[in-house]
Amino acid sequence: MTEVASILHADLDSFYASVEQRDNPRLRNRPVIVGAGVVLAASYEAKAYGVRSAMNGGQARMLCPHAIVVPPRMETYSEASKAVFEVFHDFTPLVEPLSPDEAFLDVSGATKLLGSPAQIAADLRSQVLADVGLAISVGVARTKFLAKVASAQAKPDGMIVVEPDRERAFLHPLPVEVLWGVGPVTSAKLRDHGVETVGDLAASGGAELQGLLGSHAGRHLRALAHNRDPRPVDNSRRDRSMGAQRALGQRVRTREELRTELLGLAEKVAARLRKAERVTRTVTVRYRNADHERESRSRTLVEPSASTQLLTATADDLLLTLVDGPHGPGSRLGRVGCSLIGITFSGLGRADAVQLALRFPEEGRSTERLDGLVDDIRQRWGSKAVARASLIRRSEGIEVLGRPTALDA
């Protein structure tokens, strides 16, 4: 946490809809909805009628009958996102992406060269508009959390700088829902207890909140309400999981159709995994029945892998535990139905780290060689890698060497 407000949260306004308006002049100043079945994004003109993202398409058209509905163009959005992040990196190397249209920037090291954080934020906004043609809102504050709240308040196409002496006056009158981590469930609990604003939350007792929300969430939200958020902007984060899912219609699926669907998804994600040069430790199959109740089954592999064959076979096994009931193959599927099937790979590591661990047997077991390898790993991947390496060293057994663990990326 810095002493001055030098963390920026930059957030593109109605990203997909803005790209459509940028590329097609006829859509400008008109209500635009991206996505037909479900609203992926809505322009501000459509939002004025109550249209929200994730809303059902039919409901959105009822609220705003004259809206123009366009199909999504994901590749175009991806290019626009890449271009915006290039602009971010022109201002500072400390960029932490949150999503394709959102990032934190720490500009504390750039002020000598580029001016005050407020000046940098203003320049960032005009540069993104000039280079990519999109409006971006920016919040500037001492903490990540407050910068994010500020950018949300600055929308559309604005910026807010929260100076340290104005934090409380800015934050406390806002509704609790602006806090990161307060969704419908938590919001209802808090309001039942008379907590409506961030100021109410800050005034509540810690023990009371922890009793209501659980120990972690209680402590976390109380800290945010007091603007205590020590998390630094981290530009080294990597994805922790990778997955794909597919919603299925009303039609009843057979066991075989479901398997085909899932194995297709597994192949697709395994290919993405290999392209990213990563391996997974845990395979999870997600399932939603006809009543939209969710279930999942997961399995941790003996060793990390990105092999399509192993991952699809594991997915297949897990699926069968979900669909096969006591009355024979697929009998449970017949009873509960299926409206969504998905797969997630988690516990991701670097593919090259596994290969490094596999070098062990060839190098023998002499202490010097092990020490050298530990040093090598420490230099490349830091303390977490050392912890894994010392485990291997302590046991000195072939059974551990044969089961390398993916080092965290």
Place this chain on the structure above:
DNA sequence: TCTGGGGTCCTAGGACCC
């Protein structure tokens, strides 16, 4: 009008080890 697709983080119980 019954509900997309991509993620993150946390909890709680059980197995297992020291």
Place this chain on the structure above:
DNA sequence: TCTGGGGTCCTAGGACCC
């Protein structure tokens, strides 16, 4: 044989975010 604490890993589920 019974008892206990501390720690890690795994699994299933839930809340939340864009």
